[in-house]
Amino acid sequence: MQGAVLYGPRDVRFEKRETPKIIQPTDAVLRIAATCVCGSDLWPYRGLQPIDGPTPMGHEYCGFVEEVGNAVKLVKPGQFVIGSFATSDNTCPNCLYGYHSSCIHREFMLRAQAPFLRVPLADGTLVPTPAGTPSHDLIPSLLTASDVLGTGWFAAEAANVKQGGTVVVVGDGAVGLLGVLSARQRGAGRIIAMSRKDARQKLARDFGATDIVTERGEAGTALIKEITKGIGADSVLECVGTQESMMQAIQSARPGGFVSYVGVPHDVTLDGAQLFFSHVHLHGGPAPVRRYLPKLIELILNGNIEPGKVFDLVLPLDQVAEGYRAMDERRAIKALLLPQTV
Amino acid sequence: MQGAVLYGPRDVRFEKRETPKIIQPTDAVLRIAATCVCGSDLWPYRGLQPIDGPTPMGHEYCGFVEEVGNAVKLVKPGQFVIGSFATSDNTCPNCLYGYHSSCIHREFMLRAQAPFLRVPLADGTLVPTPAGTPSHDLIPSLLTASDVLGTGWFAAEAANVKQGGTVVVVGDGAVGLLGVLSARQRGAGRIIAMSRKDARQKLARDFGATDIVTERGEAGTALIKEITKGIGADSVLECVGTQESMMQAIQSARPGGFVSYVGVPHDVTLDGAQLFFSHVHLHGGPAPVRRYLPKLIELILNGNIEPGKVFDLVLPLDQVAEGYRAMDERRAIKALLLPQTV
Numbered sequence: 001m002q003g004a005v006l007y008g009p010r011d012v013r014f015e016k017r018e019t020p021k022i023i024q025p026t027d028a029v030l031r032i033a034a035t036c037v038c039g040s041d042l043w044p045y046r047g048l049q050p051i052d053g054p055t056p057m058g059h060e061y062c063g064f065v066e067e068v069g070n071a072v073k074l075v076k077p078g079q080f081v082i083g084s085f086a087t088s089d090n091t092c093p094n095c096l097y098g099y100h101s102s103c104i105h106r107e108f109m110l111r112a113q114a115p116f117l118r119v120p121l122a123d124g125t126l127v128p129t130p131a132g133t134p135s136h137d138l139i140p141s142l143l144t145a146s147d148v149l150g151t152g153w154f155a156a157e158a159a160n161v162k163q164g165g166t167v168v169v170v171g172d173g174a175v176g177l178l179g180v181l182s183a184r185q186r187g188a189g190r191i192i193a194m195s196r197k198d199a200r201q202k203l204a205r206d207f208g209a210t211d212i213v214t215e216r217g218e219a220g221t222a223l224i225k226e227i228t229k230g231i232g233a234d235s236v237l238e239c240v241g242t243q244e245s246m247m248q249a250i251q252s253a254r255p256g257g258f259v260s261y262v263g264v265p266h267d268v269t270l271d272g273a274q275l276f277f278s279h280v281h282l283h284g285g286p287a288p289v290r291r292y293l294p295k296l297i298e299l300i301l302n303g304n305i306e307p308g309k310v311f312d313l314v315l316p317l318d319q320v321a322e323g324y325r326a327m328d329e330r331r332a333i334k335a336l337l338l339p340q341t342v
Numbered sequence: 343m344q345g346a347v348l349y350g351p352r353d354v355r356f357e358k359r360e361t362p363k364i365i366q367p368t369d370a371v372l373r374i375a376a377t378c379v380c381g382s383d384l385w386p387y388r389g390l391q392p393i394d395g396p397t398p399m400g401h402e403y404c405g406f407v408e409e410v411g412n413a414v415k416l417v418k419p420g421q422f423v424i425g426s427f428a429t430s431d432n433t434c435p436n437c438l439y440g441y442h443s444s445c446i447h448r449e450f451m452l453r454a455q456a457p458f459l460r461v462p463l464a465d466g467t468l469v470p471t472p473a474g475t476p477s478h479d480l481i482p483s484l485l486t487a488s489d490v491l492g493t494g495w496f497a498a499e500a501a502n503v504k505q506g507g508t509v510v511v512v513g514d515g516a517v518g519l520l521g522v523l524s525a526r527q528r529g530a531g532r533i534i535a536m537s538r539k540d541a542r543q544k545l546a547r548d549f550g551a552t553d554i555v556t557e558r559g560e561a562g563t564a565l566i567k568e569i570t571k572g573i574g575a576d577s578v579l580e581c582v583g584t585q586e587s588m589m590q591a592i593q594s595a596r597p598g599g600f601v602s603y604v605g606v607p608h609d610v611t612l613d614g615a616q617l618f619f620s621h622v623h624l625h626g627g628p629a630p631v632r633r634y635l636p637k638l639i640e641l642i643l644n645g646n647i648e649p650g651k652v653f654d655l656v657l658p659l660d661q662v663a664e665g666y667r668a669m670d671e672r673r674a675i676k677a678l679l680l681p682q683t684v
Contacts, residue, residue: 102597255444268614272607279627
């Protein structure tokens, strides 16, 4: 088969890769229905995160179970499944506490931009859609549950978004936009999206944003304070991962408010005393997507949410390099990739 | 009057200071029944926190209302009152959310090691004991509510200590020990105190610790993991404020666990990515003691708790310098200071 491989800064190639097969008895191999490019893929793509030689890419996936190992009991060939970007056994203490993305057997998925994918710990990682194969038009939305929707959902939960609460979302990438959607689902009263691009502002409003703030830094903070009784928001979702976005988030929350951060921080350091006097709650990390999958799949199949709207570019998988380019240049919010085997 | 003044490293003097009087109509002046030396006073005492010339000291206090300003309505002369180390109006949005120590009119108390003390925002800061003057033997316990008990209480709440949960307390100063007491009051199942000193270990056990860990760093973390299903504790209270203690706390919590930090961090920086993958919740800041005062006073007056046991040294106020020395040298856990006017 052929799949995506990153060779260096802005050099993604679609080229021959080994077709995956069962290695461990707990593995499954999927035939991918859809995969995509993630905002987090742009860190190594831009050379901001080192890679160790040519690196297969991709961690978001859904598709059909092609084959399972001997020890796989719950997942069956032919099922349509969605899995998390992090594998989990769904039985260890961390999984039982709901932190599947810190499963003691966790592996991060790394090869999903391809027509076939090996998924370790299949029973604990994959969730089949109830009632068989979903209709074709739902596949983009189901794909988002694999990472960006689950991550936005975690961001809203970790920021303690409550009925009637005031929410700020820092970052207008797919995760930030789906953080808006998630905050809306949790009944937030006011959702302030920080965004400067028309298309993203429009989607934020579609997903439930009540206010758009284009200012950043101190000016952005001042505007948010103005909207929030002079003290800051109840909940702030940090969906970028830079020093600037983290500080923007902390400064936008009220004392006693909640800040979540869900993108891997890159060169972010927090000053202990500054954090102390901000009085915020801070929680984040890799989203425990597996915990949310059954609920998110249900919301999508029932038509309650349509997170697949974040895909504003659809490409055949062999044009994966264009997907990276379009997202890098912020021409696209998120690029959907369709293997030709489906 | 005479009170404590810090001149420089290890140079506390008991000397003439201006007797406080009403300045703002919302002020009260107290005749101090008891005050004390705080672990946080040791930072400037040791020269680890710069001072700007001779500095009056002390922020923990209880005593009798001597005089009130025209605008004071709730607090009355003759009442016995306990106040927080941070003033609060008890009416601003931050106070209404329970974060009195981020009151928009907050001032930090700074002159309590003295026979008389001016307290700004008296109505929002001071809480009288119900049923009049408390018996003399309860005064040390009531004094702890002004800071160290309220701070330990906040530490337990911010670390989400729950019925049956597993708790680690990093730091065996008065705050850490009262964090143990607070965790016990919240019904923790197992309370692991990290302490190396006999007297402190004994008091930790008196207050409810079930386990003592003397190891630190990686050895300490390994032991805690061994006690906690291999994954770490549900709740960790960081009661020191150094880089080492903060890292010890974060590494002792399980993914999804809660870390509180309640001492002002000194030269502490947190690496964003490390915090992210730790998956902990983090919350801290100056304890909103005012919120807890009515409850804590009730628990003390009813004899449910005896936090005053942290005072293992009692001195007349004019020997305040010895109080600092004894705590600096870790000969005393906490020094109670009694003005001679009472």
